Amino acid sequence: MPLSNAQLADLLYGSADNFEDNKQKALRRAGRYALVWEEEAHEILASGRSLRDLPAVGPWVARQIAEWIEDPPEFSEPDPLRSGFITFAEAQSILAEHPEYRGGLRGDLQMHSTYSDGTVPIAGMAAAACELGYEYIAMTDHSKGLRIAGGIDEAELLVQGQEIHDVNAEMSKLDGDLTVLWSTELNLGMNGEADMDPAALKELDIVVGSFHSKLRLKTDQTERALGAVRNPEVQIIGHPSGRMFGVRHGVQADWPRVIEEGALYGKAFEINAQPNRQDLSLEKLQLARDAEVMISIGTDAHSVGELHNVDLSLAAAAAAGIPKERILNFKPLPELLEWVGESRELAASRED
Numbered sequence: 001m002p003l004s005n006a007q008l009a010d011l012l013y014g015s016a017d018n019f020e021d022n023k024q025k026a027l028r029r030a031g032r033y034a035l036v037w038e039e040e041a042h043e044i045l046a047s048g049r050s051l052r053d054l055p056a057v058g059p060w061v062a063r064q065i066a067e068w069i070e071d072p073p074e075f076s077e078p079d080p081l082r083s084g085f086i087t088f089a090e091a092q093s094i095l096a097e098h099p100e101y102r103g104g105l106r107g108d109l110q111m112h113s114t115y116s117d118g119t120v121p122i123a124g125m126a127a128a129a130c131e132l133g134y135e136y137i138a139m140t141d142h143s144k145g146l147r148i149a150g151g152i153d154e155a156e157l158l159v160q161g162q163e164i165h166d167v168n169a170e171m172s173k174l175d176g177d178l179t180v181l182w183s184t185e186l187n188l189g190m191n192g193e194a195d196m197d198p199a200a201l202k203e204l205d206i207v208v209g210s211f212h213s214k215l216r217l218k219t220d221q222t223e224r225a226l227g228a229v230r231n232p233e234v235q236i237i238g239h240p241s242g243r244m245f246g247v248r249h250g251v252q253a254d255w256p257r258v259i260e261e262g263a264l265y266g267k268a269f270e271i272n273a274q275p276n277r278q279d280l281s282l283e284k285l286q287l288a289r290d291a292e293v294m295i296s297i298g299t300d301a302h303s304v305g306e307l308h309n310v311d312l313s314l315a316a317a318a319a320a321g322i323p324k325e326r327i328l329n330f331k332p333l334p335e336l337l338e339w340v341g342e343s344r345e346l347a348a349s350r351e352d
Helices: 005-018 021-036 041-046 059-070 088-097 122-131 154-173 222-230 255-264 282-291 304-320 333-351
Strands: 136-139 179-187 206-210 268-272 294-298
Touching (some): 005 021, 005 059, 005 088, 122 136, 122 154, 268 282, 268 304, 282 304
Parallel strands (some): 179 206
């Protein structure tokens, strides 16, 4: 079998350790981009086209890839830091086998605007989502604890809320079918605690909570993950493990227990479509399937183009056998908001 883009991603990123400076950077960059190449590199080479048409592939990297394809190295198991990631080309094959996952997707439940570290204003992200035929999007700019990513405080959150209201009103005048949900991506602490005033969070349509620090610890962090699940202000656990292609495994925890607890607390776990995250992984998604917990899909888009990465999450859900009825993004907006209310009520009852 010819080398797949997944194998090339592993080779490119791993071989970077044999070089320094610009060559090392070029190989690692190409390794990350291999996850989003729309065609298999071996098919491009066989067709007589240039590998330089692929993103992040210059002349020297193209020669390296061509040599591997023409004379493949012996493969064992990929590095654990680079295994279990679906490539965009592979996602298209999976979705071709499961076309039902392409139909009925109503929204995207994680993205960012210029209020934090996104590159496009709210109105621009909403317009792009309209073109995709979405019914809703959740605007989940970072909260104040993540200042490095432009996290916003309670006062700024109110300003953003007014802008979301104005964007929705303007879209309604233009007969737009899209609703921008007022949300945030909470930065969760070491005990799963929120970094924003609970009173402010109760005003939001939906809340995503994520870990962004201490993700390389090798000690067991089950209690930390359980703290996130039990946090009454959070409905969706964003990129739950915090893994990153080639960089870290993320939070080490008893994930079967954490996911089962999530089902008891009425939470949803995200399949983050950012190519280097893809978190939950396929392995953890199978645990989620068996635990019958709810799943959320968020592209974590920071620009308009990244909205299309949703195929990576859809393919992961299809590959893991997650029923569409257990994926929040397939719910009509009234049903989604009803679920949010039920999740909040269940969390409150467990606090009592």
